[in-house]
Amino acid sequence: MSATITRPTRASFLTPRRLRRVALFFASLLLVAVAWELYKVVGPEAGGKIFGWKLLPRANDNAMPHIWEMLERYGRPEVRGSDRKIWSVVLAGAWFSFRLALVGFFVGAALGLGLSILMARFKVAERGILPYLVLSQTVPLIALAPLVVSWGGKLSIGDWTWPRWLSASVLGAFLAFFPVAVGALKGLTSPPSASIELMDSYAASWWQTLRKLRFPAAVPFIVPALKLAASASVIGVVVAEISTGLKGGIGRLIIEYAREATSDPAKVFTAVFGAAALGLAMSGFVTLADLYMMRNRPKEATA
């Protein structure tokens, strides 16, 4: 019985590998900033053509403000005369959208999981539901957004009325549930027949088999699906804010600031970075869940 036995060690949170990845992330940010400024030096002021195609973006300060101008803009007030600095406005907007996206993410993930369990349990359900799930994702969000708002507006249960922000969360959930439903279905049906037979030999109920075998086996499939769902919920919420005119979120700020692009070109970028930070925060949140759920899995199973 010669085997190299590795004791199960609880890996520390900050391994050299993870530190290196964080360093690489910041290095790549820096690289993008350098490339941006380099292009401003060599690129054509009024844009340019390659083989007759208008491909090269304009390098003037209106279209591509300097990085330091964008950063410096954070420190100035949002509108002239106001004493509220723009960084706090963008931060508040990102936080507002983050909470909506989080609601959308959880609702979507729960819905996706529920659907996948239903489909794994009943073959008929899989055949009946799956095509509609695929179809649902082909409906453009822009078309759906006003519908959800008007449906929600008619809804009230007792004292409770549909808050406007909930429409944005619903649209986030609408994009988020799909990867979870498909990924979890694949995971729930992944255990080999020998494992299913083993559970049958223990006279385990379907529910027990789900909890003890199918669900844990599905975790490596669900984790990447959740990552997709996290970014999808952000996109859903931001697009919904824009198309329904919901105030307070980062999507609305992008639209408002873009209107001032000629007079204050750096302003819109402050909101764009806010949206990017929002996406990062969501995926960071899911990565923490990933580290927790996959902590005791064989290394080759971690993606």
Place this chain on the structure above:
Amino acid sequence: MSAIEIDNISKIFNAGSGNQVVALTDIDLSIASGEFVSLIGPSGCGKSTLLRLIANLLEPTDGNIVVNGKSPKQARLDQDYGMAFQQSGLFEWRTVAKNIELPLELKGWDKAKRHERAMEMLELVKLADFAGHYPWQLSGGMQQRVAIARALAVHPSLLLMDEPFGALDEMTREHMQSELLSICRRTGSSVVFVTHSIPEAVYLSNRVVVMSPRPGRITKIVNVSIEGERSDATRDNDAFFRGITAVREALRGVEMSDHVRGIEDR
């Protein structure tokens, strides 16, 4: 009381359709309590099917099976048997101890009692130091020992094993055979053991059931009469070689009528 009574069993897959397969016909077999019986035969002879019929993972088309004096279904619900497969089938997200506790969890045992039993089983398969390890941190032979410990966790009177050592190397395999026999001596379990290997069947068994395919049936039952407790010395024993020859000849009878595939004849 006999552990298993099989009375005129047949099993037909896809009965009545175009691709109907007669997996087993006219199977009669009685296995005494504490007896070790191997099922051997070429691929397609229905030995795994027979094991699954005993385990109530499949229903026979015809005939009757009694396990521990009950219907196979009742025996399964009562967890009267433990089962082990060629792939250890351990759950990678559970520690070794938690894997062994799985059948006990499903029976609703409380935590302390479960853990106590798991440690007892790990002592039995000599892996007590590995309770907190994960299956993927163990060698193939160790994983298979955990699978056997899991099969034995409910203290079943009957063990059903489907080529449990099939994926192991020869050295580990012989070691595991001796381990299995010593475990059975201590627990007094009856064993039905499906294998491809003639020496393995002879070394382990009181009786070797030789089966042939198309349709799956029992062609001969070879009694292995090796005196005393079996050990590594048994492998040089005359009675051991006589057993091997007898099984080989019984299989050759199969070969006359049909091409034999998948038999390890060393």
